[in-house]
Amino acid sequence: MVKILHFSDSHVSHRRFRDVKDDWKTQNRVSWLEEDYCIGFQRALEVAVEVKCDYVVHSGDLFDIPVGRNLSGPTEYSRTFVIRELKKFFEKTANKVPIIIIDGNHGSYLTRNYSTIEFLQAAFPNYLFISTNYQLKKAMVDKKSLVIEFKDINFYLFPYFKFGRLPHLAQAYENWIRNHQQPDSDKLSVAVVHGMQRGMDLHELILQYPYDYVALGHDHKQRKVKKNAWQAGSTEKYTFAERDQENSVLEVQLTKGEDPIILPKSIVSKRKMVQFQITLQSDTTPTAFEETVREKLKVHKKKFNGESASRVKIKIDGTIILSNWWAMEDILVDIQKEVFADDYNILEFRWDDGEVVKRAPISQQKGVKVFEYLIEDPVKDFEKYIRSLGIDDEKQAKQMIELGSEIVSEVFTIEPQTKEEGKEEEA
Ligand SMILES: [Mn+2]
Structure with missing residues (x-):
């Protein structure tokens, strides 16, 4: 053998x-x-x-x-x-x-x-x-x-x-x-x-x-x-x-x-790797977010010791208004500074927000004018919208109405805001 x-x-x-x-x-x-x-x-x-x-x-x-x-x-x-x-x-x-x-x-x-x-x-x-x-x-x-x-x-x-x-x-x-x-x-x-x-x-x-x-x-x-x-x-x-x-x-x-x-x-490793998940709701406030993060980090709040310090990652997903996300990112940067100051037994602290859908506030979303029209009968509304633009060339206007109607009816048969759309927004 x-x-x-x-x-x-x-x-x-x-x-x-x-x-x-x-x-x-x-x-x-x-x-x-x-x-x-x-x-x-x-x-x-x-x-x-x-x-x-x-x-x-x-x-x-x-x-x-x-x-x-x-x-x-x-x-x-x-x-x-x-x-x-x-x-x-x-x-x-x-x-x-x-x-x-x-x-x-x-x-x-x-x-x-x-x-x-x-x-x-x-x-x-x-x-x-x-x-x-x-x-x-x-x-x-x-x-x-x-x-x-x-x-x-x-x-x-x-x-x-x-x-x-x-x-x-x-x-x-x-x-x-x-x-x-x-x-x-x-x-x-x-x-x-x-x-x-x-x-x-x-x-x-x-x-x-x-x-x-x-x-x-x-x-x-x-x-x-x-x-x-x-x-x-x-x-x-x-x-x-x-x-x-x-x-x-x-x-x-x-x-x-x-x-x-x-x-x-x-092969026993001396170090723990810890990951926790936070799912944002569109109404999650930066304050609530900060509380959640601090609560999760509580167990690590003791004097730093390199032999036992953990590696910690927060995985964040869900949907949030962009301006709130910016505030949350600032909070994370501040917490990271605090974590590395010696009162936490943490060696690595990172977060991954790759799956968070970040939206501009409704008032700033592109296409909001179109949405005002597409309420009752989207196809008819779209025609009204094109007419409201006052296009002189009738042939062009008709083409736009025809093409637009097709797109509008297709879009309105599925749920208007899917996760996929959110992902594309980020790209
Ligand atoms: Mn390899």
């Missing part, structure tokens, strides 16, 4: 600059939030030592940055932290447990052919093995496989690649998989993949081939995709959508010809 510790999406060096308390754990060294992700990575390697695994596999997004157009690399604190933890791990396991890491969509430099996992490989050339996005492109061009072979097991590597964007890329990728990445029939075969959307960044063939195990990453929520394919999930909560999940890493036991045995090992 071969034992693998599978983890993913550690996002080390994740930092937030907006809506977080500007508080550094050690003066000018590391912020609380950045440290959380370092600890997630550290705990995963501690579990790897505890379970006495034979191999460690990281399915991508080890470092959070650079990502997309953000070309800043990981901080020196985070780089040093990762190198130190890897060194500790190799010492504890007497250099006998190799680590395999692939590139995700985070941690490599857009349009440049290098990745942040390369310096880790350079630091431990004999025990740490990587596969970058660049190496994947090169393997496809050179028609070579991306595989790391050990005497009892082969690892087939699939760093992040959004092949589904263009048909010719999808075809080239599929050909490469068929010709170079098929599992070995005698040895144990493990595919290591960063991708979750089938046909876009996760190729169906990878799930169809008889790999003994497919170590997936990219989905922050741990899940069994097939009996031999698991998403490991993240090692620290990343977005508020992950607030209620318990993070864990996977101990994977593999025996040739048998189904894999998967044992999740919990």
Whole structure:
């Protein structure tokens, strides 16, 4: 039996600059939030030592940055932290447990052919093995496989690649998989993949081939995709959508010809992520709104302590008059200042008003003149309205009445103010 510790999406060096308390754990060294992700990575390697695994596999997004157009690399604190933890791990396991890491969509430099996992490989050339996005492109061009072979097991590597964007890329990728990445029939075969959307960044063939195990990453929520394919999930909560999940890493036991045995090992985070919902009614006053927010924050009203401080988000929806919303936004900004002043045990405080329908007051709404007409018989009223404009060209007036009548009768068969309309107003 071969034992693998599978983890993913550690996002080390994740930092937030907006809506977080500007508080550094050690003066000018590391912020609380950045440290959380370092600890997630550290705990995963501690579990790897505890379970006495034979191999460690990281399915991508080890470092959070650079990502997309953000070309800043990981901080020196985070780089040093990762190198130190890897060194500790190799010492504890007497250099006998190799680590395999692939590139995700985070941690490599857009349009440049290098990745942040390369310096880790350079630091431990004999025990740490990587596969970058660049190496994947090169393997496809050179028609070579991306595989790391050990005497009892082969690892087939699939760093992040959004092949589904263009048909010719999808075809080239599929050909490469068929010709170079098929599992070995005698040895144990493990595919290591960063991708979750089938046909876009996760190729169906990878799930169809008889790999003994497919170590997936990219989905922050741990899940069994097939009996031999698991998403490991993240090692620290990343977005508020992950607030209620318990993070864990996977101990994977593999025996040739048998189904894999998967044992999740919990990674306990010290920080809570809390989200609450406020639904605005058109008559909600800014004062009432302020009371609701303060009431919800009451439980966090104690002296700030970075070790236990929560991350808090308010999700706001409903309908509100624009001027009232502006007042509410001012209130939120004031409360945020207060929250970060030390009397609240809150590290992050943000709100999302993306779903709020904000309306101008009735008196200022466009088209109000038309509405005065469209009361009794909308189609007839519309004709009256056009006539009231005193258009000289009779042909033009008739065309407008005809077209307008069609639109008016169509509009008045549905409810006049739907949520969809509100959304469009915002765009
Ligand atoms: Mn990812």
